[in-house]
């Protein structure tokens with residue numbers, strides 16, 4: 001029987017799967033990001049750990065762990081994990097791809113509509129009692145149907161976002177390291193370089209993982225290449241965008257607006273962002289649906305079971321440790 005440390009309360013199914021297999025589950029006491037010292041001491045006593053994107057799984061944490069069998073991230077993004085350090089130590093890592101694809105793509109669409117059709121501003125005026133009645137010039141926003149959708153990073157989530165454009169008959173452009181035959185076949189999408197995508201798209205939706213090469217992929221230069229009527233949507237990772245430069249671009253109407261679910265310095269936002277009316281901001285909730293969060297919890301728990309049994313987890317980030 002092993003001891004599994006879970007760094008924050010998760011949907012029940014995670015504990016059910018782990019306890020059902022006879023393991024002891026220790027869930028960190030507080031419902032908030034775990035202070036580093038508590039994380040390290042929890043890791044030190046565990047045989048395996050379920051971590052969150054707010055936990056830094058680095059060499060220090062790995063060395064604090066005695067004979068740890070692995071770390072299972074409750075997220076598809078794994079920029080909080082040092083994969084090379086884990087591989088060097090022979091420690092398996094896993095993430096939760098697939099189960100949150102639909103929910104995240106839907107959130108990208110929700111943000112796209114919310115910012116282009118000015119839903120938050122409209123809701124605010126209705127609640128305030130200040131709406132003077134119908135007016136021909138009120139809350140004019142951006143059109144969606146027939147406009148060009150640019151997908152930056154056509155992996156699982158980028159592909160799902162693009163496929164959902166079908167009903168809106170949007171030409172689709174995408175950037176990716178490899179050709180996406182599904183998008184080309186289903187939508188006639190065109191693979192282009194980033195500069196072309198920025199110049200031609202009316203909606204630019206970001207779906208790249210955060211890596212050294214994608215940090216601040218979007219900054220002043222990128223915003224200047226975009227149409228001043230274009231909208232930027234980000235459900236990936238905040239630091240892909242230089243947030244201070246985004247605030248400036250939104251303030252000066254270099255681009256029309258942005259829909260953001262992720263931030264460079266979570267949980268903080270850079271000064272000025274929250275004061276802008278051409279941005280819709282949500283608290284990193286793109287995967288927050290029943291099915292998606294349950295799916296993440298179950299997959300993370302199954303990955304832990306595999307690690308404890310010395311098997312390769314379903315969604316292993318460093319399968320080479322099993323060779």
Ligand code: DGY
Nearest residue numbers: 074075076077100287
């Ligand atoms: C992820 O999975 O990477 C999201 O950011 C949180 O669900």
